[in-house]
Amino acid sequence: MKSLAELAAIRDKMRDKIVLREGGDGIRVVVGMATCGIAAGARPVLNAFVEGVDKEGLNDKVIVSQTGCIGICQYEPVVEVTVPGQEKVTYVKMTAEKVEKVLKEHIKGGKVVMEYTFANAQKA
Numbered sequence: 001m002k003s004l005a006e007l008a009a010i011r012d013k014m015r016d017k018i019v020l021r022e023g024g025d026g027i028r029v030v031v032g033m034a035t036c037g038i039a040a041g042a043r044p045v046l047n048a049f050v051e052g053v054d055k056e057g058l059n060d061k062v063i064v065s066q067t068g069c070i071g072i073c074q075y076e077p078v079v080e081v082t083v084p085g086q087e088k089v090t091y092v093k094m095t096a097e098k099v100e101k102v103l104k105e106h107i108k109g110g111k112v113v114m115e116y117t118f119a120n121a122q123k124a
Contacts, residue, residue, distance in 0.1 A: 025084060026060070026061045026062055026063055026084070027058075027061060027062045027063070027081065027082070027083050027084070027107055028062075028063045028065070028080075028081070028082040029049050029053075029062060029063065029064045029065070029079060029080070029081050029107070030065050030066065030067050030079065030080045030081075030082075031045055031046040031049065031064070031065075031066050031067070031077065031078075031079050032066075032067060032068070032069065032070040032076060032077065032078040032079070032080075033046065033066040033067065033068065034068045034069035034070075036069065036073040036076050037069075037070075037076045037077050037078060039076075040076035040077050041076075041077050041095065041096075042076065042077035042078075042094075044095075044096040045077045045079060045094045045095065045096055045099060046064070046066060047096070048096035048099035048100075049064045049079070049099055049103070050064050052099055052100060052103045053103070053107075056103060056107075056108065058103075058107065058108070062107060070090075072090075072092065072118065075092035075093055075118060075121055076092075076093070077092075077093070077094045077095075078090060078091070078092055078094070078118075079091040079094050079102070081102070081106060081107070083110075089106070089112050089117060090117060090118040090119075091113070091116045091117055091118070092116065092117070092118045092121045093116070093121065094116065098113075098116055101113055101116075102116065
């Protein structure tokens with residue numbers, strides 16, 4: 001980089017590609033990214049949510065962010081989905097492949113994917 005203007009141009013170019021943000025009152029997807037989550041594969045899950053939200057055109061409705069330890073390490077990767085006015089849903093043992101179903105059925109369709117939830121995992 002040779003100038004502040006060039007840096008600003010790079011920032012502006014990348015701004016549209018980044019969905020990770022804080023705040024807002026839309027649907028919130030939080031991926032546990034503590035050491036245990038990352039070791040279990042949380043980074044591809046986070047990337048799949050960011051890319052899926054962008055691909056589905058949900059950037060203005062869905063906030064994807066990350067957090068530290070959620071506290072249920074044996075179930076990592078863990079993802080919490082909060083829809084305004086509804087109870088938070090905790091998805092466990094997530095994979096990048098499972099993200100598409102959660103996006104289509106829960107985020108877009110409003111139906112929780114029960115087979116991936118913490119409540120379901122505790123029954124097994």
